[in-house]
Amino acid sequence: MTSTDHQTLPSSLPRPEDELERLDAVWKTPTGWRFFSSVNNTNIGLLYIGTALLFFVLAGILGLMMRAQLAVPDNTLLSASTYNQVFTMHGTVMMFLFAIPVVEALAVYLLPNMLGARDLPFPRLSAYAYWAYAIGGLAFFCTLFVGLAPDGGWFMYPPLTGMEYSPGLNADFWLLGIGFIEISAIAGAIELIVGILFTRAPGMTLSRMPVYAWAMLVVGVMIVFAFPAIIAGTALLEMERAFDWPFFIADRGGDPILWQHLFWFFGHPEVYIIFLPAAGMVSTMIPTIAGTPLVGRKSIIVALVAVGFFSFALWAHHMFTAGLGVMEMSFVSAASMAVAVPTGIQVFAWIATLWRGKVRVNAPTLFLLGFMFIFVLGGLTGVMVAVLPFDWQVHDTYFIVAHLHYVLIGGMVFPVFAGLYYWLPLIKGQKMSERVARWVFGLMFGGFNIAFFTMHITGLLGMPRRVYTYDAGLGWNALNMVSTVGAFILAAGVLLFIVDLALTLRKPEKEAGNPWNAPTLEWLPSEDYGNRSIPMITSDDPLWEQPSLSPEVEAGQHYLPFTATGRRETIATSPVAAEPRYLMILPGDSWWPLIAAAGTAGFFLLLTIKMIGIAWICGITAVAATMAWLWQLDREQPMARARVSDSLVLPVGATGSASQSWWGTMIMLVVDATIFASFVFAYIHISMRLNVCPPPGAALPDPVWPLLSCGLLVAGSALIALSKRFIGSWPMPLLVLVALACVAAAFGFDLNGYRLAGLDPKEHAWSAAIAAIVSYQGLHVVVLALSGLFLAARGWCGYVGHASRATIDNVALMWHYTTLQGIAAAAAIHFVPMVMG
Template identity: 60%
Template sequence: MAEFTALIPPTDSPSPAAAGPYPNDLPRPPGEREALERAWKPPRGWRRLSAVNNSQIGLYYIAAAMLFFVLGGVLALIMRVQLATPNSGFVVADTYNQLFTMHGTVMMFLFAVPVVEAVAVFLLPNMLGARDLPFPRLSAYAFWAYAIGGLAFFLTLFWSASPDGGWFMYPPLTGTRFSPGIGADFWLLGIGFIEISAIAGAIELIIGILFTRAPGMTLLRMPVFAWAVLVSAVMIIFAFPAVIAATTLLELERAFDWPFFDPLRGGDPLVWQHLFWFFGHPEVYIIFLPAAGMVSMMVPAMAATPLVGQRAVVVALIGVGAVSFLLWIHHMFTSGVGIVALVMTSVASFVVAIPSGLQVFAWIATFWSGRVRLNTPTLFLLGFHFIFVLGGLTGVMVAVLPFDWQMHDSYFIVAHLHYVLIGGMVFPLFAALYYWFPVLKGTRLSERVGRWAFAMTFCGFNLAFFPMHVSGMLGMPRRVHTYADGLGWNLMNLLSTVGAFVLAAGIALILLDVLRATRKPAGGEGNPWKAGSLEWLPQRSYGVRSIPQVHGTEPLWDDPQLAQQVEQGRWWLPGTVFGGRETLITDMRTARPIQVLRLPSDGWPPLLAALGTAGFFLLLTVQWIFAALLSGLGAIAAIILWTWQLDRAAPSPTAHIGGGVLLPTRPKGRRSHSWWACAILIIVDCTVLASFIYAYVHLSMALEICPPPGSALPSGEWGLAGALLMLAGSVLMLWNTRAKMHLRPEDQSALRGRTALALLCTIGAFGMALSAQLEAGLSPRADGWNASVAMLLAYQGFHLLILSVLGCYLLARSRSGHLRPDARATLDNIALIWHAATLQALVTELVLRLVPFLMT
């Protein structure tokens, strides 16, 4: 790669003015900007639905998330009317149960996580100096799956088909005995694929942050918001698979009577709680960390001084993300878990306050050392500090075991949760709306309206939720639809209801201000806050005119002329190389340019794939099996359609990016960003498998005899034969990717033969495993242990289905001539997935045999 990067200035070079000539000192050729604008021209009219560019998808994402925020808020207002007075009959108990379940579900799954991903999709490419994220169609698919599925899920309220078991859906309350309708199924299947959408967005963000930064933007020079989103996205990769596994197990119990959670048949409801809260508590920090990253970007701009202790803040972000995974038992202090686990989780709950507090002190120190402008973003930031610190203090209180035992499932916990989530995420979000709105329209929102909105939201929030601390300590439990007079809760509930409506009025004022401003023509204020990060460069549909070389953490402060230089096309990639959309891929560590990446244009396949995915899960819920299968096949067809042209060779093996610098355009193997995306997807897959293995181990340890009477494991010969077949298939795929094989036309026939043989080996291995278990008497409905074994086998079967589709796709690519030495990402990525599936099958076989052996 040295020949391609020798002319690029080192990342530790001095400022551009001192470093010598810019890459493009000569006047730019005529028509260059026009060609760039044509390549990135957004679709018009109804064709806007086919857009994939982050500037459009990010706005759609934010708008959809805010819509769900409003819908969830309306449900909360209905509940507050019901609780304003004792013995109220505004809504009946069944309706109230649906309301609080849908409120929590909408706010946690359809607003809180999606909105921080939405802001990241919109802002990060500009903040990193990239033209777009590396997988634009994946971003579009993730958005449409979330929006379509979320709206369909919310509409179940109007058909009395919504869930009523709480947003945490604890079994056995959500089993078929106590929840016989389809409401729980809508929650399980709907939320499951919405989480898949969140994971897709997280993969996009991780690869974008690591590989599409501006040249010179090393990890230590990266904006704090990018660090926060990176940590949050990595947490999604490890946390969300647990809830996907949990929802799968519960839906299998409901649909096929596999008793994972039925204690009368060898199941255990605690399996759900462990899996759910392994996702649920890190989710709080998945929501908070990007908001904290936004605060770390806004505070320096409002104080006109660099962030105090920026590297310490980055370390604190990583620390919060790591410690948060130790806290899931924090929600299970009253579930009967052993005292050692309780004490360790309590200690971890105190420890996580240290890095969180470090960030708060860094923000306060930055305000103290700068010249603070008391405008609307600053007011919301100050309100965030006050509310979030109070929420953190009550968090420390509920980390004390005796206090938690008293306050558990009381309104004190409701107050704490909202102080952390609304104070820690919603107030920074409102500050971000006022701070970054000029990036969208070039003009600021109304300062006068913003001050009134802040006063109403701040006062309304505290009036709504602070009294809940008192009512909780007076004994008011959560999730009750009414209460008797004379318990001392009347005044507190009335104050909370009044405060909720004041808060809602303030939020409505903000949204109306945003709607008013979006209808006005774009202005020309540019960078009204005089901020130093790259998103304040002149932006269009293609992002920046040329991608700058970065030399510090605040590029616009380091070089006040940078905006003019970028707009003149004096930096890297000032036009379109091949007439389409492109951006730079940079080294993960050093941020040196290593590749010109061709990006796809707008198209319909992501929307069609999202429609098919949503149709599959939603139709499956109402048991329209044939229609669900058709929708699933349609989704697969749309995904194949959008990927078919992506692995195509560029017209030239190299591309000029300016200053006589040439970069490659045809990466292979680990040099490809798509290879790394597949590696992250494999981590997600392995985390799901680990969740299923946990369920198997947990249920095995609960048995007096493992396997239980009447059950047995198959003989070792079957397992050994299946393992050898899986290894043979993986070796054949490794043979396909060997260095000496150049994918010449004469090699294609042999490649197809080895691929087909590898697929047969995989099918044979799964057939052996399944036959052996059936011969040993496997009966998933018999007890929880048998069900957990069947789940592990079913997951192997799922991988077989995936490998079958991928194998056929690889054969089709080879047959059509699309698989060549300069376009082999399909082969490299499928081989990587194949090896991972083989390893998972071997680990599953080992665990199935090792656990009973250790139990004897």
């Protein structure tokens, strides 16, 4: 296929008169209560955004309760216990239930149209991610009303969150609740990475891709490497609480600092995971309001990647006062300052774009200008706390509270509000009131600075963080009252915005058009199926540089103006050059993602309150629903090739490494490997604290057991590789079952070796760390058992063929990974004592 083929518009060959009606019927959104079975990105994105904004309001109310408590000294409005719950839930909800979900929500809603695609490649995964987040998040928030909300701070530092100091269920709700919410975020990241790389419109090369899509691609990769650390950390702390495995108990060989390493390896990149999507939105909106192309576009893209890279060197930024070595502190201090350089490049590029263009002052403009003012101040205080002597003085004071809010609210909330004003016409064609927007901005900008700039001074005067009251004679009275007044002014602005938003959404629907004269593709006319036809892109700013694009797309003169197979489809393109590769078949609406998400949420939450039986019923329901939705997929394609325009014929679907499901599985395994690496890091960290490794009374199993186990794992992988040669015939499922027996036997040998060695996870943290690694391998054996039985069943039913082989390809990837992980686990467990001893 030549590039000439791609850039030739379809000729005027006759097409069916009812092609638009058939396209609409395939993509039509179900009505009534069936709406909740929808998996279309537009519907899921709107639900996602609405739920995230609900959590923003709820977390804001908790923040107002805190400010009311701190308005005057010796206040008794909230007790110490209640304040700790409110404080913990405020930070947790803002960070985990608003900040991360809202950026993923906006991406799910905007990216398909911005990329010129019909939908993202795994719409049911998006639906599952949303419902798990919504159901689990609302249940988690309701713990406040029964006195079971977590109270250890949103960072949950041990030993205060261990069983000795937090014997109730409060901490367990945080650990299990946040764990599966993070899994939901990772599912969303996989969807976005594959969607951005493989569903861009033909001709939209990486260099032409919108900056917002670049930001979300970087963020997706960051989520894949950052979030596994918190999943591993929460698993370790929950195992300590549930099974008395002392990972963080110093008296039994554990180390509370281990939690801080794992938490902040996630926590500081999370700040940039929140900021980079906002920066991408800013880079999208500023050229529109200035009426000129973005200055330094390539430099901004490089800066986005650089920020993502530097962010992983900053986790100990939060641990300067934790007693780390001078070399470690100096390294992180330098990285903390270095990250300001790519951030500054973006700010200067935005200012240059505004300077070069003719700025129109409207609601998005006001919030973008407010963002730049607030975020730059937050960045300046960030450089200040990167200086070690200064950080030692202010580390646990309200100066840090002020810095945190300037970076997060300034760096994310103001751009999100600008984006809501900017993109709201996409929903019903109606813009929000400009007159009301000025009041909203004035109240939010003024209230924010009154509330949080004052906290810098309060912190410099010595007010510590995380206190629920203070004495009258400390000189903080007036400053705290000013901060409280500012917080309520800020809340008044948010309330006014919500009222105007509700009134706007009640207006009758009209054609959205392109009210801002924006250059990006989301402003093309769209329906449930996205654009009438998938456009051919030849420029960075297509709606400016290709003026005839909109009428051509609307007239169906580009790619896929119909349903070629009678199913939902989009064009899969190459990741760099965006050349058409194949016709991607997308799954339709289904109840299974909702049922699977409800089962997942029920499993974790009911497990927390010790309703073990019902919890397992929910877990089995989640697994069964997931298998049911996967059972419907990956059958023989309706045809081998399909015409997507009068000048282009593409294969229907792809197999192996060319398919989107293969890449989704690979990214999932990278997440998996990062979780495993976090467990190995915990084992190494605990081993390094020992005077003698293994510690007295502990021993490793005889090497014969891990050797036998590794041999069986390799044999299982070899059998799976062999089974691929028998696709479509009876030996394939039999070989899978024999491979499964090998894996089960391998894990049995592992367990027997540790049993004979007398390993006791309750006795010492070193033994517990080994038990955690072995348990994680055991979890993979269970997953392989389910996957292997599923694959064998599909093979016997004839659903695995040469044109529908995604099941065996993806199960094989998981199988080979489990083999490698088992070998790596055995090597790490036995090699570390040799080095440390």
